[in-house]
Amino acid sequence: MNRAGRVLAVVRRLCGLLMAVALLAGLPMLTGCAPKGRAVGDSWNDGTVPHDGVDRSDILVALIGCPQTGDKDPDAGLDSRILASLKAERIKGYFSSAQSTSDQQDGVQDAVNRGVSLILIRRPGAGNWTPVLKAARKAGIPVVEFAQSAKAWTPDPGRLYYAATVHPVDPAGHPHSPMLADALQTIVDDGPHARIMAVRLSADREGAEDEHRQ
Template sequence: MSKGTRYTMGNGILLKLAVGVCCALAVFGLAACTPRGAAVGDTQQEQAPAHDNVPGARTTIALIGSPHASNADTLAVNALDADDDFDVVYTATAGLDDPGATARQAVLDAVARRVNLIMISDFTEGEEGAWSQTLGKARESGIPVVLLNPEGEPHDPLLYAAVFRVNDRMMDAVPLAKAADTVIRDEPHDREMMVTTITATE
């Protein structure tokens, strides 16, 4: 057996080892993105480590619109857009034959795009099984989910990080963009937060 053949076999072994290590790291990375016993992005303890975004990186938020026709979604989009670090991908569902199916597909699309946060406006408890499966995909991918003014909440608290309720009349309400950033960075926050869509420029 020549040295060249041994070298080729060695490369093959190294390649297999490299592939094995990469696979193990991928599995570990996925597991690390999904906290045990808590929703992704649901940090409520000060000692929990916070995760900063990569400097200069854009943050993408997928906002799934309300099934009801209102200007609430527009206010939310404008409030998030006011933050220069955010890119907002908005999906309208109002007026559609099956807004629930459209919303769930939008969540799956957001997961595929690897967004930083999924925000669902006026979430309802209908079709719980379908929603559990859809939100489970976001959890498995390590993407936090926020419910904006929900009409109901999933039975499984591990499927969403927080509930945001908009109240633009409360002086101590947290700006929507700041609240979203807190969840994205996995910094300590209340499970339910009062937020405002009023920005500093208004």
């Protein structure tokens, strides 16, 4: 990792620590960690100078689960597959379960307090997301939606609060789609990426049938 990458990693750690101190002390939120006019993790432009990013061993992803809509969960096991996919590519992650939109938002706030590298939200529920998304933005933490299909999340018309939507695809039918870990690494590093990205949870056919159903 070169000097620019080391500086980026240090700045993000400091943002997380400063946010935690501000929350504990009841101080106003700090805003210096948020890029002007763009979402954290989506502020690159054609003039951005290429640089090495954050080491994968230093990345921590908070996976926020989705509320269950019925007795039978059609996505049973998906959270475990997401974390296993990240672990296989040397990215650490933890799971925050949720039974409601409020639980999801509490999980996001907890992730902000912990100073994670990226927040990955599965199927965000309906509700007012602006306060917690603002908190993540002010802390300099990119937010990504993990969706079932290639459809952008709706609460962010100004593209200020979340960096991208990712959705899983069959690795056999989409061999050139990036691994989830690679897509999230690009966002953490604020590299060029699409607003909606198809991603693979596994590198081969194993587990493809389950992914294709998501």
